[in-house]
Amino acid sequence: MPVRQTSAYALRTYALSEADQIVLFYTLDFGRLRSVAKGSRRIKSRFGSAFQTLTRSSLSFFEREGQELTRVSACEVEQSYYDVLLTPEAAATAAYFAELVQEFTAERDSNPAIFRLIGAVMEGVSEGVSLEVGARYFEVWMLRLSGVLPRLSECGGCGRQLSAERWVVPEPLEFICRQCRGGHSGSRWLSPGGTALLSEILRKPPMEVMHGTGQNRQAVQRLAAVNRLLIRGQLDKELRTVRYLDRLRHAGRRRSLRGPHRVEIPHGTSGETQ
Ligand SMILES: [Zn+2]
Structure with a gap:
């Protein structure tokens, strides 16, 4: 199984089993990619926060010929927007x-x-x-x-x-x-x-x-x-x-309408309404 490496943004995750999830990535070199992250649903996962939405990571994954679903081998956070x-x-x-x-x-x-x-x-x-x-x-x-x-x-x-x-x-x-x-x-x-x-x-x-x-x-x-x-x-x-x-x-x-300091918004001041 060849290992590939690329930069990737996590888009979302799907639960696969009690411990595993599928992560949807957008990668620099391969575009959109689905990859199984073993053990990533456990509290002490080795992947940490790498799969939070739009976190950018250096992703390594295994690929099997003829299979769309890849497997995450490593995912190191490069940039988090937490x-x-x-x-x-x-x-x-x-x-x-x-x-x-x-x-x-x-x-x-x-x-x-x-x-x-x-x-x-x-x-x-x-x-x-x-x-x-x-x-x-x-x-x-x-x-x-x-x-x-x-x-x-x-x-x-x-x-x-x-x-x-x-x-x-x-x-x-x-x-x-x-x-x-x-x-x-x-x-x-x-x-x-x-x-x-x-x-x-x-x-x-x-x-x-x-x-x-x-x-x-x-x-x-x-x-x-x-x-x-x-x-x-x-x-x-x-x-x-x-x-x-x-x-x-x-x-x-x-919520803001119920609040004690209701602010009235002035109307018709911008000329952009039609
Ligand atoms: Zn016309």
Whole structure:
């Protein structure tokens, strides 16, 4: 059995037996990979925290000819984001990134750019990029690297140059102009601010986006709704972690409304609503 070695992010684990689990990795050299980690469910496992979501490790694994499932031989932590992921929302966002990688990639299909994306966003978040801006960055690049981000410059309906605002429509996933949107139901508006954020994400690292258009909260929210439609349209389902994040935010809002220091949010100050 040959032993292979690569850098790997843990995406998630599945219990296999009382002591063992299957770990889903995204690796630099082999893409997405499933590997059995013997004894890893025991309290004193030799793998320590290497399988926590989006921990990066140096992974060695055995491979058997003709078998998809490999076996972990060693896994040494290279970079842990443990202290960044302590809040429920941060942990759920990391699980969301992991699920996006799982859903948008195929087993054993290596794409080093996706590997680098995980590192760039997690580094950014650990240096102060907000979870919302980090999530928009991850979504846009996941769509782009999977080849499913619609064309940005021309309308998918009439082919004319798109202005600062546009609408996204499902089936087929396209950005369309104001004139073309009439015949489409279920479209989502991307404001000029949201469009600027999208194009900045494609040109700059996460921290620069955070200090640039990432400051525009309305734009971040607009792009969130558009990305959600693009991702759902592409995968044909809502992700498990997205539903969980929705519930977390809903519970957070209920808590803050009940609190003694309720803050009224001013309306209609940004001109981004439509
Ligand atoms: Zn058009």
